[in-house]
Amino acid sequence: MALAPELVTAEAEPEADAAALAALADWCVRFSPAVAIDAPDGLFLDVTGVDHLWGGEPALLADFRKRLAANGLPFRCAIADTPGAAWALAHYGEAHFGKESAIAPPGGQGELLSPLRPAALRFDQATWAQVERLGIRQVGQLLSIPRGPFARRFGRAAMTRVDQALGRETEALTFRRPPSAWFARLAFAEPISAPEDMARVAHDVAAQLCARLDAKGLGARRFEILFHRVDGQAAPVEVGLALPGRDAARIGKLFAPKLEAIDPGFGIEVVTITAEGVEPISGRQARLDAGRETTVEEGLAPLVDRLMNRLGEDRVWRAQPVESHVPELAVGRAKPLSSPLAKSSARDSQEARPWNPATPRPARLFRRPEPVDMVLAITPDDPPSQFRWRGQTHRVRRAEGPERIGEEWWKGAIEDADVGHVRDYYRVEDANGGRFWLFRAGLYGDPDVPPKWWLHGVFG
Amino acid sequence: MSDFRALRAKIAAIETSGRPDAGVLPFGDARIDGCLPGGGLPLGRWHEVCADGMETETAAAPTAFTALMAAPLARQGEVVWVLRRDDLWAPGLAGLGFPAERLIQVCARDEAEALSVMEDALATVGVAAVVGEVEACDLTAGRRLQLACEKRRATGFVIHRRPYGGAAKRDATGSAAATRWRVSSAPSEPSAGEFGLGAPRFSVALERCRGGRTGAWLLEAAQAYDSGAYDLEMTDVAHPLRLVADLGDRQLAPAQPIRLAG
Numbered sequence: 001m002a003l004a005p006e007l008v009t010a011e012a013e014p015e016a017d018a019a020a021l022a023a024l025a026d027w028c029v030r031f032s033p034a035v036a037i038d039a040p041d042g043l044f045l046d047v048t049g050v051d052h053l054w055g056g057e058p059a060l061l062a063d064f065r066k067r068l069a070a071n072g073l074p075f076r077c078a079i080a081d082t083p084g085a086a087w088a089l090a091h092y093g094e095a096h097f098g099k100e101s102a103i104a105p106p107g108g109q110g111e112l113l114s115p116l117r118p119a120a121l122r123f124d125q126a127t128w129a130q131v132e133r134l135g136i137r138q139v140g141q142l143l144s145i146p147r148g149p150f151a152r153r154f155g156r157a158a159m160t161r162v163d164q165a166l167g168r169e170t171e172a173l174t175f176r177r178p179p180s181a182w183f184a185r186l187a188f189a190e191p192i193s194a195p196e197d198m199a200r201v202a203h204d205v206a207a208q209l210c211a212r213l214d215a216k217g218l219g220a221r222r223f224e225i226l227f228h229r230v231d232g233q234a235a236p237v238e239v240g241l242a243l244p245g246r247d248a249a250r251i252g253k254l255f256a257p258k259l260e261a262i263d264p265g266f267g268i269e270v271v272t273i274t275a276e277g278v279e280p281i282s283g284r285q286a287r288l289d290a291g292r293e294t295t296v297e298e299g300l301a302p303l304v305d306r307l308m309n310r311l312g313e314d315r316v317w318r319a320q321p322v323e324s325h326v327p328e329l330a331v332g333r334a335k336p337l338s339s340p341l342a343k344s345s346a347r348d349s350q351e352a353r354p355w356n357p358a359t360p361r362p363a364r365l366f367r368r369p370e371p372v373d374m375v376l377a378i379t380p381d382d383p384p385s386q387f388r389w390r391g392q393t394h395r396v397r398r399a400e401g402p403e404r405i406g407e408e409w410w411k412g413a414i415e416d417a418d419v420g421h422v423r424d425y426y427r428v429e430d431a432n433g434g435r436f437w438l439f440r441a442g443l444y445g446d447p448d449v450p451p452k453w454w455l456h457g458v459f460g
Numbered sequence: 461m462s463d464f465r466a467l468r469a470k471i472a473a474i475e476t477s478g479r480p481d482a483g484v485l486p487f488g489d490a491r492i493d494g495c496l497p498g499g500g501l502p503l504g505r506w507h508e509v510c511a512d513g514m515e516t517e518t519a520a521a522p523t524a525f526t527a528l529m530a531a532p533l534a535r536q537g538e539v540v541w542v543l544r545r546d547d548l549w550a551p552g553l554a555g556l557g558f559p560a561e562r563l564i565q566v567c568a569r570d571e572a573e574a575l576s577v578m579e580d581a582l583a584t585v586g587v588a589a590v591v592g593e594v595e596a597c598d599l600t601a602g603r604r605l606q607l608a609c610e611k612r613r614a615t616g617f618v619i620h621r622r623p624y625g626g627a628a629k630r631d632a633t634g635s636a637a638a639t640r641w642r643v644s645s646a647p648s649e650p651s652a653g654e655f656g657l658g659a660p661r662f663s664v665a666l667e668r669c670r671g672g673r674t675g676a677w678l679l680e681a682a683q684a685y686d687s688g689a690y691d692l693e694m695t696d697v698a699h700p701l702r703l704v705a706d707l708g709d710r711q712l713a714p715a716q717p718i719r720l721a722g
Contacts (some may be wrong), residue, residue, distance in 0.1 A: 042635075299586035311573070354560075362552045363549060398647075398658075432647070
């Protein structure tokens with residue numbers, strides 16, 4: 001401090017740095033769908049098959065540099081065949097390439113790496129010390145050592161690093177979002193912000209991707225559109241399909257109502273779309289108007305998609321049997337287009353058996369049983385002869401029961417299980433014909449705690 | 461006379477918007493079918509089902525009745541049931557003979573949404589019937605439902621139900637529905653020598669019927685809770701509702717002659 005009094009100091013904030021790096025990684029998605037974070041201060045972008053959108057790697061890199069500079073970020077970047085070589089060129093290439101970014105021609109990274117310092121190969125501490133001790137000053141010197149002696153002297157890990165840099169071994173990167181080949185992008189000369197424009201570009205970018213899916217005979221289950229704003233923010237919108245599809249008009253329509261929630265800010269300059277859950281589909285789905293030729297699923301799928309995207313995924317379902325004798329647990333919710341509980345699948349041991357139609361069950365089951373009072377019933381097991389529910393007294397004319405249903409004691413702690421935790425269900429009919437499903441919780445026996453009566457459902 | 465017949469055909473053509481008739485679903489008993497135009501429940505139209513008293517909220521009897529009416533349609537395609545409160549219980553419907561594997565349940569957040577979901581579902585290929593639980597359906601909404609029905613000749617059922625308690629709103633007087641039914645549970649009659657409850661019975665009044673007559677009947681779901689499971693592949697089966705008795709005259713005329721004072 002005495003030597004440089006003008007020095008500004010700041011606390012190191014690793015968490016904030018990591019958050020900022022993650023935000024930058026998200027922003028970089030406009031250049032490539034596959035972005036990996038190289039903590040603490042680097043990013044890997046997989047630009048394979050993307051550079052033609054800019055007209056070549058130099059143009060891509062120039063645009064990248066311009067935008068980073070506009071945001072006031074200091075940076076160094078390089079493009080190479082392998083992550084290792086790109087890392088080396090970006091970190092240690094400055095001495096040779098100056099401020100210009102390095103672009104290694106395909107297969108030419110060995111030549112470019114040779115003059116760099118050995119630290120460019122991302123060795124661990126011990127290897128690096130060994131390399132220093134031997135007086136090796138350039139990568140080229142290392143590369144000239146035969147593989148056998150090299151591995152013996154510096155270890156397998158160091159050999160791997162060299163192979164990764166030269167492309168003799170592949171390196172697995174942890175991409176922030178999994179790289180998707182199903183990616184399309186639209187850039188605009190002028191930023192857009194009108195809602196109708198956004199709806200149109202959503203359709204256009206979807207059409208681009210769907211044309212590619214169509215050519216391969218594929219469809220996708222989820223589509224995500226990212227609207228990249230001028231100020232570097234990106235707003236995602238996602239729609240899901242019940243069956244994989246590739247009808248751009250339909251997908252555009254699903255996006256349309258969700259676009260209202262997007263704040264375009266000062267304008268949107270780039271739109272990207274990714275497809276997930278890509279799988280082969282039959283080519284017939286593209287024509288929905290074919291009338292008779294469409295199967296049941298193809299007609300239903302668009303409906304289910306519209307409903308699920310509008311109401312929410314948990315509001316559209318198909319009832320599915322669950323193996324449980326506790327009434328409220330006997331019904332599960334399945335996806336509306338999942339294989340219906342057809343007779344063939346019921347035989348499968350994995351599937352729960354369908355409900356037995358011979359045991360009467362109410363058409364309306366209350367989520368919480370409702371208490372009934374003024375119950376007249378002969379102990380211990382007779383059905384009630386009278387009860388009051390919601391302020392109305394019902395005289396029971398006919399009754400069936402009891403059907404005893406115990407708790408699922410094997411699911412809870414063994415101390416909580418009790419023989420008294422049973423419900424005795426009765427189907428009763430009152431004088432007017434109303435049919436009810438009543439149960440008595442617990443057993444008679446303890447005079448201080450008489451069993452309670454509940455109404456669980458109505459038959460109609 | 462031929463003029464009269466031609467006029468009738470003309471009106472029928474206007475009413476169906478010139479589309480071919482979707483057919484009817486006969487009950488299989490001339491006493492009911494005789495009241496309905498074409499000799500059965502008109503398909504490709506929508507029908508109202510109402511209830512009285514507490515049933516306007518629980519809607520148990522209308523639910524069972526609608527499920528029984530829609531069960532034959534479920535053999536032809538999916539049935540979409542639009543709910544406001546998710547207390548519809550599939551095991552109960554399966555017991556009545558309704559194929560639960562053909563049922564798609566949708567829980568709407570409000571009245572308008574329920575009606576728009578119904579409309580959307582009615583116009584979909586592969587949907588044979590749509591049941592909606594709404595409080596009231598005004599003329600505009602009813603007309604829209606009718607247009608949606610005509611698109612794919614699907615059949616709609618609107619159960620008038622107040623989802624969260626209280627008394628039901630007054631039914632809209634005018635309505636685009638083909639029929640309006642008022643349903644309540646009726647005491648069952650177990651067959652001789654049996655204990656407990658018999659097959660579910662409903663007293664059903666046909667209150668409005670376009671191009672037909674009104675009536676009231678006692679119906680029984682004869683095959684309910686039958687262990688002989690329904691088979692979706694079977695095509696020629698009897699209507700699940702069996703006519704037990706004609707109630708029409710008894711309900712319309714007072715049981716005791718009114719004695720005039722004086």
